Amino acid sequence: MSPDTDDSLSQDLVFDLLSSQRRRMVLYYLRRHGGEGTITELADQIAALENDVEPAELTKQQQKRVYVSIYQTHIPKLADAGVVEYDRDSGEVALTRLAREIDRYLTPGSTESYPWELHYLGLTTLGAVVLLLSVAGVPPFAGLSGALLAALLVAAFVVSSVVQFVRSRANRERLPEELTEDAFP
Numbered sequence: 001m002s003p004d005t006d007d008s009l010s011q012d013l014v015f016d017l018l019s020s021q022r023r024r025m026v027l028y029y030l031r032r033h034g035g036e037g038t039i040t041e042l043a044d045q046i047a048a049l050e051n052d053v054e055p056a057e058l059t060k061q062q063q064k065r066v067y068v069s070i071y072q073t074h075i076p077k078l079a080d081a082g083v084v085e086y087d088r089d090s091g092e093v094a095l096t097r098l099a100r101e102i103d104r105y106l107t108p109g110s111t112e113s114y115p116w117e118l119h120y121l122g123l124t125t126l127g128a129v130v131l132l133l134s135v136a137g138v139p140p141f142a143g144l145s146g147a148l149l150a151a152l153l154v155a156a157f158v159v160s161s162v163v164q165f166v167r168s169r170a171n172r173e174r175l176p177e178e179l180t181e182d183a184f185p
Helices: 011-018 021-032 039-051 060-080 097-105 116-135 146-173
Strands: 036-038 084-087 092-095
Touching (some): 021 036, 021 039, 021 092, 021 097, 036 039, 039 060, 060 084
Antiparallel strands (some): 036 092, 084 092
């Protein structure tokens, strides 16, 4: 299968790609590790999850079984779809921009659901309105200095950014539902 001519993924292709837990694990691992990895790293991490052990505790057979499956089946399928780039010589695998199209089909809890862009737009709008009211001399805003308004606005942005960072980090560290709860045989 190959991606559609308009350089996007069809829903059928996405569902086909996501029908395999190992392919979902490949995508998950690559996202968590900067979009790149090697087949050996992928095999070790996936085998460790499937066998509920640390990668260092894997037997050669456990690692090899996953390695062969990823090498022969899953990476080529993802590469043919244009979701990953794969260098057979080095064993390097990297996500492409098409991989982002798959995110909307994954567990909603695995991506941020709070509309941060609207939050920041609201903060900016509120700051601008309060500043205009202060400059126009509208009570009780007339007594506020520009420095105080700037400090309050900066503090609101800092608090918002810290909250967004903490929530984002918690979401990244949580294994998505489709990869847990009896996900592995």
